[in-house]
Amino acid sequence: xxxxxxxxxxxxxxxxxxxxxxxxxxxxxxxxxxxxxxxxxxxxxxxxxxxxxxxxxxxxxxxxxxxxxxxxxxxxxxxxxxxxxxxxxxxxxxxxxxxxxxxxxxxxxxxxxxxxxxxxxxxxxxxxxxxxxxxxxxxxxxxxxxxxxxxxxxxxxxxxxxxxx
Amino acid sequence: xxxxxxxxxxxxxxxxxxxxxxxxxxxxxxxxxxxxxxxxxxxxxxxxxxxxxxxxxxxxxxxxxxxxxxxxxxxxxxxxxxxxxxxxxxxxxxxxxxxxxxxxxxxxxxxxxxxxxxxxxxxxxxxxxxxxxxxxxxxxxxxxxx
Numbered sequence: 001x002x003x004x005x006x007x008x009x010x011x012x013x014x015x016x017x018x019x020x021x022x023x024x025x026x027x028x029x030x031x032x033x034x035x036x037x038x039x040x041x042x043x044x045x046x047x048x049x050x051x052x053x054x055x056x057x058x059x060x061x062x063x064x065x066x067x068x069x070x071x072x073x074x075x076x077x078x079x080x081x082x083x084x085x086x087x088x089x090x091x092x093x094x095x096x097x098x099x100x101x102x103x104x105x106x107x108x109x110x111x112x113x114x115x116x117x118x119x120x121x122x123x124x125x126x127x128x129x130x131x132x133x134x135x136x137x138x139x140x141x142x143x144x145x146x147x148x149x150x151x152x153x154x155x156x157x158x159x160x161x162x163x164x165x
Numbered sequence: 166x167x168x169x170x171x172x173x174x175x176x177x178x179x180x181x182x183x184x185x186x187x188x189x190x191x192x193x194x195x196x197x198x199x200x201x202x203x204x205x206x207x208x209x210x211x212x213x214x215x216x217x218x219x220x221x222x223x224x225x226x227x228x229x230x231x232x233x234x235x236x237x238x239x240x241x242x243x244x245x246x247x248x249x250x251x252x253x254x255x256x257x258x259x260x261x262x263x264x265x266x267x268x269x270x271x272x273x274x275x276x277x278x279x280x281x282x283x284x285x286x287x288x289x290x291x292x293x294x295x296x297x298x299x300x301x302x303x304x305x306x307x308x309x310x311x
Contacts, residue, residue, distance in 0.1 A: 012255065028185035
């Protein structure tokens with residue numbers, strides 16, 4: 001195949017380079033498509049790839065494995081209620097108190113206390129029915145991997161989240 | 166510090182994405198391309214400056230873009246190889262009335278685009294009247310009549 005060169009024109013064309021570039025272009029499209037597909041599935045937060053549920057001894061936490069900095073994320077905690085009377089205290093430990101800026105908790109806690117190992121949210125058993133979920137609406141402040149845990153009495157559930165910038 | 170990093174990242178990212186989307190994306194501002202540019206501008210807004218309404222932030226971001234722009238143009242001039250990668254090269258898509266389908270397809274240009282350019286620039290009617298049609302680096306099509 002004769003390469004057209006428009007030889008009567010002083011044209012700075014370079015078909016050899018262009019062919020190389022077209023290959024790079026195609027690879028670029030492939031990567032971009034994969035990223036879009038991944039994000040659609042939740043790789044960048046809020047999707048089925050991102051949903052996580054951890055359960056231990058009646059304490060269950062649903063949260064997002066992937067989140068974005070300064071972007072709202074939600075954590076749903078179902079505490080162990082079996083035979084529970086009196087105050088219910090949830091401890092947010094590890095990276096959670098510093099990395100999550102909690103903007104709202106539903107229902108409103110009776111008190112929020114700073115303890116030696118994190119934040120303690122106190123609720124009264126009257127606020128919660130048997131299958132109630134406590135919702136924490138927060139915005140991650142720290143970029144990168146964060147590890148923390150949620151503790152109710154002696155039961156601890158690990159939370160691992162990756163926050164994109 | 167993070168303002169400069171965010172601005173620089175977005176600058177290079179948009180440059181990369183537009184470069185990889187092909188010449189025609191910027192060549193003629195058709196409806197598709199116009200919408201694309203508007204939407205891109207809107208979506209980058211908040212992620213560069215965020216909730217910040219201080220004048221300093223806007224000043225820093227704009228200065229970062231300008232400095233990067235100057236840096237890139239000096240780079241293109243001093244290192245000619247980078248010019249090819251950053252801007253591309255012109256491509257012949259019609260030679261002596263013959264449409265070079267191979268090249269044109271790869272750049273997603275069809276005969277209609279060439280004929281449109283021919284009509285707009287020289288009032289030409291048919292492909293046979295074209296000596297050369299060049300897809301320029303900018304994405305526009307230059308037509309040289311016979």
